[in-house]
Amino acid sequence: MSFLFPWAWAWLLSAGGVVLLYLLRRREREHPVSALFLWERVSPDRASRLERIWAQCDLLLVLQVVAVALCAAALASPIVRVTRSAGEVGIVIDGSASMAASGRPEEALTLAREAIGDSAGPWSVVVWADPPRVLVPPTANRDEALALLGAYRPTLGGRPPLGQALALLPGGFSRTVVITDDPLPDAGVEVLTLAPQDNLAIVAFGGREIPDGTGYEALVRVRNNTARYQDVQVALDTGRGTLLSSRLIGPGEEDLVVFQTGLVRTALRAEIRPMDAFPWDNVRYCALEGGSTVRVGWIGDEDRYLWAALQAALPVERVTAPPWDLTVAVRRELPALPAGPALLVAAPSSEAEVAEPVPAGPLRGEDSPLLRHVVPEEFRAGTVYPVQLPSHAVVDLWAGEWPALARWEGEAGRRVLVSLDLGRSNLPLLVDFPILLRNIVTWLLPFRVRPNLVVGEGVALAPGAEVAAAAEPASGVWVPDRPGLYELRRNGRPELLAVNVPVAESLAAQGTAPATTTPVRAVAGLPAWPWFAVGAFLVLAAEWALALRRGG
């Protein structure tokens, strides 16, 4: 403690005047008693020297002297030196998705408020999100900084390199504090790390075609970022139903859950339970390309049995103008086979020649994904078109010595050739016929996983395309801000886009020890005269009350 005006201590001399006045007007205090005669027999008390001194010491005098001393101290303007953090503080608060976990924003704000309260200012606060933004512009007003701090909201996206956030801080700040739950190994600045939280997360999710063409697989990788074993329930929503599975996953371990499905719709949704403090990675989405209603370009003769079986097998619609998803050619010679998958029904083309029909022999099937769940021995056919297949074609069904069903894959796309004369067979009357067609279409149209997006990842939409976002349709450049499935309308045809939180946000700072960096400390001087003045006032008030109680 130091004093701005040490000479003001001379006011202490006035205490001598108070004592002098007290001695001049000192008299015995009167104490009324009910019966003095009882005291007359009491011999004078042989009090100790200390008791006599204490007896002569008037509390009023003591209080007056103390008040004078406090006044003198206040006039001397004492300065109390307190250690505080450095003055200018730049604060970077992690605003990525992992900070959106329950309780995380409050923890971050608490640390930020402490950093502001522990320093002299000025302050500036930046949110480390994608893109980074200034939350509190440089200000020396502590109340203003604390008020603006309340607008902090973490995003559900990732975070860019720390340098982008630091670049938003004004230069010359002596202290920079980064508040995050996922500290960088060598940030080079003071880092305040939030304690790790338990988290169950889907860290990978996707779909693929089964290599033998019999269907699709959905792969869900689950991570247990807790300190105990977890019985994780995994649910896969295919749009047509929900598949369930469960895994017991150890602490810090991952497990892969594989679901096998048939033909799926355009998107998959995986969810794990139990939910935790960060639910955004408990649900993930996956969009497939080529799903939804199959647009069919029909070439050649009408075949209502074939069309009815196709409609029974999968959602189809017939279109007359390209583009379409699947070409169906029925007994029509195609000089140039269109690009893309094609189902050829006794239709000659440049890739496979078809001759006049001949009597068919007994039907015999091969082990083929196209004959999955059908019984080829029950097929009956009167005639079959002899065909000349490409060398790499695979025959799945034989009618005597002639191929009845074959497939091949060329540069233009996948092809399936049905050389049976359907009108002279029992296939349109069998239940297996739509199943056969479904197997054929599943092989012809292998849905691919559409590149999935993460929150905050901008997408340039084609002219005329728009995304049905929650607020209003977005066009031009669309930046998703929440995970989910979004409908992209392009050329009147809806497609689905899957948006997820970045996987890195599910792996934030597991078991990382809080990084500690010694903050820069500074010594600040606080004026203490108000405290002494208030103390003097209180002492004088007590003295006045005591004097009143004693009756003046």
Place this chain on the structure above:
Amino acid sequence: MNDGPLSPEELRALARARLTLGRPGTLPGGHLSQRRGTSLEFADHRPYQLGDDFRLIDWAVYARQRRLVTKTFSHEVEAPLYVLLDASRSMGEGHKLRFAVRLAAALVFVAYRGQDRFAVQPFREGLVAATPPRRGRAPLARAFGSLGELRAEGETELSVALRTWTEEPREPGICVVISDFLCSAGYREGLLALRHGRHAVAAIQVLSRDDLAPPRRGEVRLLDVETRRGRSLVLGVGAVQAYREALRAWNARLADACRELRAPYFLFESGASPVEATLDIVAGWKR
């Protein structure tokens, strides 16, 4: 009556209390004395004595025990209550008068509830007022009013005041003397005069906390509130201890005098509850 010295709650607490006398009166009353007499309420047996009424012999006892005993009965009597209240200046110290007034009001209320007559007789050097005992609601209101107006003034001449009071012909009754009994001139003659007047006497001493345990105030001048005489003293541990010894001896002599005069003696601190003090007095007197 809400503005009186006692609150309604305190009055309700006193509603069932009764004073039991040891002195006869001239009018039948609502309470029993311990004196045997004639009434319908059986009290005890005593051996038959020559001259006893044959109708009072308990023949059932004679049949069982072959000895003659006579039945005795409680005698219902009524006696007025005189509250002799010290209102000198010393009673103003430590709220003693306030307590004494509330205690007197409580005793008067007990008498009123017992359909007894009562009178409050304040005194200082002499009697302040001497009213005949009355029963009923209006005298009760007047008594409460006069108690509320009482101020601590003058000096105490307890014996003189009590003797003066007994010089007037009064109906024997219960005399409750409420005072601090801190009068250097003594008190015995006054109490004896009351006994000579065939009154049942109770001495109720009221002392303040400072009277009982004076604080250590260092070098002070003690000032007698009545005589205005003073004495300089260092009020330390030894002086306070010596005073307490002197007070204890004083009170012991007072208790001995009361015992000698067969007068119940009670000591209350001025901070006590007057209701509880009244109930203590009622219970102590019955014993």
